[in-house]
Structure formats: C-alpha cells, structure tokens
Amino acid sequence: MIFKQLCTPGSGLLTYLLGDSVTREAVVLDPLPAQVETLLTFMAERGLVLRYVLETHMHEGHPEAALALKQHSEARIVAHECAKSEHVDMCLRDGDLLYFGEETLRVIHTPGHTPCAVTYWWEDRLFTGETLLATGAGRCHPRAGGDPQKLYHSIASRLLTFPGETLVYPGRESKGRRLVSIEELRRHNNWFTNRRGGQVFLRAYQRLLPDKAIKEESNNTGVQEDDVHHYMPGQDVSASS
Numbered sequence: 295m296i297f298k299q300l301c302t303p304g305s306g307l308l309t310y311l312l313g314d315s316v317t318r319e320a321v322v323l324d325p326l327p328a329q330v331e332t333l334l335t336f337m338a339e340r341g342l343v344l345r346y347v348l349e350t351h352m353h354e355g356h357p358e359a360a361l362a363l364k365q366h367s368e369a370r371i372v373a374h375e376c377a378k379s380e381h382v383d384m385c386l387r388d389g390d391l392l393y394f395g396e397e398t399l400r401v402i403h404t405p406g407h408t409p410c411a412v413t414y415w416w417e418d419r420l421f422t423g424e425t426l427l428a429t430g431a432g433r434c435h436p437r438a439g440g441d442p443q444k445l446y447h448s449i450a451s452r453l454l455t456f457p458g459e460t461l462v463y464p465g466r467e468s469k470g471r472r473l474v475s476i477e478e479l480r481r482h483n484n485w486f487t488n489r490r491g492g493q494v495f496l497r498a499y500q501r502l503l504p505d506k507a508i509k510e511e512s513n514n515t516g517v518q519e520d521d522v523h524h525y526m527p528g529q530d531v532s533a534s535s
Contacts, residue, residue, distance in 0.1 A: 295397065296320070298336060299463065299472065302328050306467035309333070310421060313342045314395025321346040321394050322369075323414060323421050324465050325359035334366055344369040345394045346384075350423025350465055351411040351435075352377040374403060376410035386412065404452055406445025408438040413453065419461045420476075426453055427464040428471035430483045431495070446495050454480055 296313035309329045313320035320342040322333060337344060344367040347360040352373050360371045361381060372392070375385035386392075388403035392414075402413040407424045414421040424432040426449055434440025453462075458477030 296340065296342070300329050300332060301467055301472065302326050308463070308465055308467060308472060310463060311336065311342075312394070312397065312399075312416065313337075313340070314397045317395030318342050319345045319395035319397075321348055321392070321399070322363060323348045324350055324423060325363055327359045327362065330359050330362045333363065343367070346392060347371045348392070348399075348414060349373040349377065349382075350413065350421065350425070351408045351438075352379050352382070357381040374401075374410040374412045376405075378410075388412075402452055404448035405441065406434060406443075406448045407432050407440055408435050409441075409444075411448070418457075418459065419463055420453060420456065421463050421465075422453065423465035425449065426462055426479070427466055427468040428462065428474040429468040430479065432464070432466070442496055 296311070296315055298311040300309045300311075301307070302309070305326075307324070307326055309325050310323040311320060311333060312323070318341050320337060322344060325333060325347060336342075344363060347363050347369050349360065349372065357371070357379055363369060364371060370383040371381055372384045372386060373379065373382045375387055377385070386401045388401060390401040392399040392401065397416065400415040402415055402420075404411050404413045404422070404425045411423055411425050413423065413425060420426075422432075424435075425445065426432060431445060431449055434442055434445055454476060456476050458475060458480065460476040462474050462476065462479065464472070464474075
C-alpha cells in the first residue's frame, strides 16, 4: 500500500492518499485546495492513477478540490447518498465496498458531524473524517444538520467496537495529534464505555458553544508534515513508498 497523510497549515485539516502498489490505482480522501498540486505531483512521480475522490462528509466549500482533481483525471467524486451536492458522481450506503486495484475500502455510515458523514475502513485503519479525532469526539456542524446524539451513537456503537489495535486517522489535527488507536480512545474517553456516558456526553456538548469549539480547534493545529508515517505504539516511523 502507498500511503500519504497531508496536513493543511492553519486549519489542521487532514487529507489522505491511498494507492495500490501493484496496479497503481489510487484514492484521495477529503482533499483541500491547498493540497491539490502536492497530490498531483505525488501521483505523477509514482505513476498513480486516481480512481476515486472520497469525501467523509460534505458541506459548503467541499467540492472545490475534488473538482480540481477530477479535471486532471477520470476520477469519480464519491460521498454518502445523503450528501446534497450536484458534484457527487457516485452515492454510497452503509456497507458498500470500494475497489481500487487489489485494495478494498468498506463504507461505514457514521452520522453526527453531518447526516452524510461516513468512515472508510481499510484493514486495520479507520478514516473517520471529523466524526472521531485523535483526542475524542469531533464536533457537530449545526448548519449542515449535525446531531450530537447521532454523533455519540456513531462513535460508541460503530467505531469504538473495533479491536483496540485499530488505528484511527481523523480528518482534523487535534492538540497536535493526527493518529490514535481505538484502545487509547477507549481509555481516555470513558463516557463512551459506560451506561450513563451518553447523557454526560450530551450535557457536556450542550454547554460547548459552537464558536468556542471552533476557536479551540484552530488553536490546536500544527505545521504541515509531508512525511508518510506508519504507527506503532510508542513509535513514529517514516515509511517510504
């Protein structure tokens, strides 16, 4: 597998590229305008052919980078069927499979941040968008139909049920972190693992003003890092492609 994580300076938003090392087919997750040239150069240098542009969620402003990538390839823009965008070429449902070369991604519908939010599952990795960050739950997007109760259910019942060694690659940097394991999330977010956790989570969420959440997230972003990384507990090892 060819794998690359990119972080957009200032916002801390994360973009991913996955490529099949045999057929050279690739997918890009959650691209941003600032990353388009980097992605095109990376793919050209490695002879990769972009098959899908995958969105973990859709709201205003998202299609710009996806459309730019599509113009340079025959890629299809892919999102959940709830996504309200005329630019989506292929609509997904929970449990759908996406094939690129000899690799497969499974779609998990994880609404909460937005109604159309999904997680993409590849082997031991979950690409969770803004549903689940490295430090815990993401925030809802109220103008796009976000729902804290659905967010809680998506995390507690769908994502934290994966084996502890499963790796979470979020859509946004949080407190300087871009990667976490399911086991670590369970240990540090006990409101997802007890009977009254849902009530506590919802009360805490109601006290968190949206503008405060946005400000805190912007203060937790870091600098861009273009290296490819494979995660192991206690290690951060660069990996070449």
